[in-house]
Amino acid sequence: MLKNTNLVKQLAVNAGFAFCGISKAEFLEEDAPRLETWLKSGFHGSMKWMENHFDKRLDPRLLVPGAKSVISLMYNYYTPQKQDDTAAPKISKYAFGDDYHAVIKDKLFNLVEQLSSEIGEIDGRVFVDSAPVLERSWAAKSGLGWIGKNTMLISKQAGSFYFLAQIISDLELVADQPIKDFCGTCTACIDACPTEAILPNGVIDSNRCISYLTIEFRDEIPQKFQNQMDNWAFGCDVCQDVCPWNRFSKPHQEPLFGPNPKLLALKSEAWFDITDSTFDQLFKNSAVKRTKFKGLKRNLEFLKPEN
Ligand code: B12
Ligand code: SF4
Ligand code: SF4
Numbered sequence: 430m431l432k433n434t435n436l437v438k439q440l441a442v443n444a445g446f447a448f449c450g451i452s453k454a455e456f457l458e459e460d461a462p463r464l465e466t467w468l469k470s471g472f473h474g475s476m477k478w479m480e481n482h483f484d485k486r487l488d489p490r491l492l493v494p495g496a497k498s499v500i501s502l503m504y505n506y507y508t509p510q511k512q513d514d515t516a517a518p519k520i521s522k523y524a525f526g527d528d529y530h531a532v533i534k535d536k537l538f539n540l541v542e543q544l545s546s547e548i549g550e551i552d553g554r555v556f557v558d559s560a561p562v563l564e565r566s567w568a569a570k571s572g573l574g575w576i577g578k579n580t581m582l583i584s585k586q587a588g589s590f591y592f593l594a595q596i597i598s599d600l601e602l603v604a605d606q607p608i609k610d611f612c613g614t615c616t617a618c619i620d621a622c623p624t625e626a627i628l629p630n631g632v633i634d635s636n637r638c639i640s641y642l643t644i645e646f647r648d649e650i651p652q653k654f655q656n657q658m659d660n661w662a663f664g665c666d667v668c669q670d671v672c673p674w675n676r677f678s679k680p681h682q683e684p685l686f687g688p689n690p691k692l693l694a695l696k697s698e699a700w701f702d703i704t705d706s707t708f709d710q711l712f713k714n715s716a717v718k719r720t721k722f723k724g725l726k727r728n729l730e731f732l733k734p735e736n
Contacts, residue, residue: 430601430602430603431603433548433600433601433602434451434602434603436544436547436548437449437451437500437544437600437602440540440543440544440547441500441502441540444536444539444540444543445504445536445682445683446502446503446504446536446594447503447504447505447584447587447591448502448503448573448584448586448587448591449500449501449502449503449573450500450501450568450571450572450573450605451498451499451500451501451571451602451603451604451605452498452499452501452567452570452571452604452605453497453498453499453604454489454490454493454496454497454498454499454597455488455489455490456487456488457487457488457563457566457567457570460487460563460566461487464483464486464487464563465483467632468480468483470634471636472632472633472634472635472636473635474635474636474641474645474646475645475646475647475648476635476641476645481561482561485561486561486562486563487563489562489597492554492560492561492562492597493552493554493597493598493599495552495599496597496598496599497598497599497600497601497602498597498598498600498601498602498604499567499570499571499595499596499597500571500595500596500597500598500602501564501567501568501570501571501573501593501594501595502537502593502594502595502596503568503573503582503584503587503591503592503593503594504529504533504536504591504592504593504594504681504683505587505590505591505679505680505681505682505683506522506523506529506590506591506592506681506683506686507522507588507590507591507675507678507679507680507681508522508525508680508681508686508688509680510522510525510688510693511693512692512693512695513693513694513696514695514696514697516660516697517660517695517696517697517700518660518661518662518697518700518701518728518729518732519659519660519661519662519663519666520662520663520664520692520717521640521661521663521664521665521666522590522666523590523592523664523666523716524663524664524715524716524717525686525687525688525689525692525693525715526683526685526686526687526688526689526715527685527686527714527715528714528715528716528718529557529558529592529686529716530557530558530559530716531714532683532685532686533557533592533594534555534557534559537555537556537557537594537596538555540555540596541553541555541596541598544600548600551598551599551600552598552599553596553597553598553599553600554596554597554598555594555595555596556594556595556596556597557592557593557594557595558592558593562595562597564582564593564594564595565580565581565582565593567593567595568582568593569582569607570607571604571605571607572605572606572607572608574589574608575607575608575609575610575611575612576610576631577589577610577612577618577631577672577674578612578615578616578618578619578627578631579618579619579622579627579631579633579668579669579672580627580631580632580633581668581669581672583611583672583674584674585608585611585674587677587678587679588669588672588674588675588676588677588678589669589672589674589675590669590675590678611674612631615673617671617672617673618667618668618669618671618672620671621667621668621670621671622667622668623639623657623658623659623665623667624637624638624639624642624654624657624658625637626638626639627668638665639654639658639659639661639664639665639667640664640665642654642658643658643661643662643663643664643665643720643724643728644663644664644719644720644724647724649727650727650728650731654731655731658731658732660732661728662700662725662728662729662732663717663720663725663728689711689712689713689715691710691711692711692712695711700729701729701733703725703726703729705722708722708725709722
């Protein structure tokens, strides 16, 4: 078991994942009431899909029959690069380059293939933001970090500008232990959130979160958020930018996440004049495509100074 565990961790590092932690595939007992309360409070807003597969979301053995372990992985996306025009509508740095779903999924498939060739055929399903898996809870359970008041999974060594991914498999592996919470008395994220979306108990009300409003929410953005959006056109990095644990973030080494130079160079006025074809050039393989041209345009209209 230890030999396979070490092999998994070594291959994960070789594949470019910064950290890898292991948990036993079991029912997430402590998360069940948290998730239930979050949903009952309506904090998922219009993301009705969050109500689906409640039991599977809490027990990986229902999602992947025969599952024995959950392998949690972290992939760095931090970049110090910023958009040139400081007055331009902002795009979250996770969406500067190619869509992480595709980039990371390829790496996960390769990793499972390599594991199979080293260990023998394994049944391993890969997940990155695409299925009913409580990714942060698994990452915390496997000791990769703690869940901060901003609800991000934070690594003590490396901060929170990391995507999470999971391999749920029938491999028996040695589980890692969770670590303690290092937020202490800090409340920087709660204080800085432009729309007061982080409740004092470290729960996000998506209905107020700029990330939700600009990416997931399909209707008109409610007028009460006028002048509160901090100029974000897609996603929001505020509760991570202010987190002291991100002070020492190191740039990622993933060429596919390299910012599109045209995106960084776009001036404020040009953003507001954006056309369908500029959108396609700027966001060819990007996660921004999730909002489609129409969604981004809605966000930009909302940010327009005279609005
Ligand atoms: C829905 C969703 C959102 C929603 C809701 C956010 C939320 N806080 O739930 C919205 C659209 C707002 C959103 C925004 C963002 N998201 Co998002 N999102 C998700 C998604 C699909 C599901 C999250 C979920 O299940 N929420 C339900 C709540 C109840 O669960 P939770 O927040 O995970 O909380 C659980 C744990 O925190 C745990 N918990 C709470 N306290 C404690 C304490 C301890 C000690 C322990 C052990 C556990 C624990 O209990 C909760 C319930 O079980 C995940 C992918 C996935 N499948 O997990 C990505 C994911 C969480 N998002 C991610 C990212 C990057 C973002 C943004 C930064 C994007 C951006 N720049 O705009 C923002 C950050 C906003 C924020 N501060 O959360 C990453 C987070 C990576 C990380 N290092 O944590 C994920 C994991 C995607 C990925 N694969 O990388 N997101
Ligand atoms: S992503 Fe932005 S709006 Fe959402 S909780 Fe963090 S700071 Fe607040
Ligand atoms: S800003 Fe402070 S309170 Fe918020 S997650 Fe980071 S350390 Fe925790």
